[in-house]
Amino acid sequence: MTTSATDHRTAPDTAGSGGLRLLDVSLTLGDGDTAVTALDRVALTVAPGEFVAVVGPSGSGKSSLLAVAGGLQRPTSGTVRVAGTELTALTDKERTAARRRHIGFVFQQSNLLASLTVREQLLLPLHIAGRLDGAARSRADELIEAVGLAHRAGSRPHQLSGGERQRAGLARALMTSPAVLLVDEPTSALDRVRSAEAVQLIAEQTREHGTATVMVTHDTGIMDAADRVHEMVDGRLS
Numbered sequence: 762m763t764t765s766a767t768d769h770r771t772a773p774d775t776a777g778s779g780g781l782r783l784l785d786v787s788l789t790l791g792d793g794d795t796a797v798t799a800l801d802r803v804a805l806t807v808a809p810g811e812f813v814a815v816v817g818p819s820g821s822g823k824s825s826l827l828a829v830a831g832g833l834q835r836p837t838s839g840t841v842r843v844a845g846t847e848l849t850a851l852t853d854k855e856r857t858a859a860r861r862r863h864i865g866f867v868f869q870q871s872n873l874l875a876s877l878t879v880r881e882q883l884l885l886p887l888h889i890a891g892r893l894d895g896a897a898r899s900r901a902d903e904l905i906e907a908v909g910l911a912h913r914a915g916s917r918p919h920q921l922s923g924g925e926r927q928r929a930g931l932a933r934a935l936m937t938s939p940a941v942l943l944v945d946e947p948t949s950a951l952d953r954v955r956s957a958e959a960v961q962l963i964a965e966q967t968r969e970h971g972t973a974t975v976m977v978t979h980d981t982g983i984m985d986a987a988d989r990v991h992e993m994v995d996g997r998l999s
């Protein structure tokens with residue numbers, strides 16, 4: 762017979778083994794009369810290999826959620842755990858190192874480096890980490906192909922369209938197979954077909970590499986591809 766206590770013990774411990782867990786996270790921005798509660802006691806667990814979409818009106822706290830989950834911003838209270846590491850217990854320097862190691866971001870602005878080609882953008886983090894080998898080069902070429910940029914691999918950002926820059930940013934984020942992937946509406950500059958392809962690629966990589974993926978979106982197509990959809994309203998997640 763299975764008791765509820767046994768169920769609890771045998772349930773997958775996503776907080777310990779990987780994935781993303783936010784517990785009772787609040788974030789207040791500004792102070793005095795202008796203080797805003799951007800996040801209000803948010804709880805969110807995303808298991809490795811799970812794809813979660815977050816929807817909500819403008820100003821509801823979606824970007825704040827990604828910033829706190831990714832260790833870019835320290836919450837006012839609560840804990841954030843990524844791949845078994847409690848980000849909120851780290852110093853700023855340690856948190857930056859953990860972020861580079863475990864987290865991939867895809868922002869609306871692709872933040873590509875102006876002087877590097879698409880291929881070089883993907884290889885740079887591995888070069889810095891001293892892990893630039895044949896396998897890394899093959900993975901870069903596969904991802905460039907997967908986002909439809911094979912013919913643009915040698916181009917620099919100013920030679921690319923907005924949508925091409927977004928796709929390059931997506932390929933770069935996937936390059937290191939991060940434990941946690943945080944995506945802010947990557948499809949805003951993409952047409953419907955490209956958008957569906959980008960979402961498909963994110964969903965595939967999430968499953969193949971056991972990534973915990975959170976994507977902020979307004980797109981109902983993305984919501985269909987996600988395992989779960991949460992709604993954010995006034996800093997609260999439901």
Ligand SMILES: Nc1ncnc2c1ncn2[C@@H]1O[C@H](COP(=O)(O)OP(=O)(O)OP(=O)(O)O)[C@@H](O)[C@H]1O
Binds near residue numbers: 799818819822824826
């Ligand atoms: N630096 C800041 N100081 C004070 N308030 C801020 C600051 N940044 C954001 N806010 C406020 O915090 C709340 C949450 O903002 P956030 O950017 O997380 O929302 P969002 O859901 O991502 O919005 P959008 O969909 O428009 O990008 C908003 O009310 C916003 O005005």
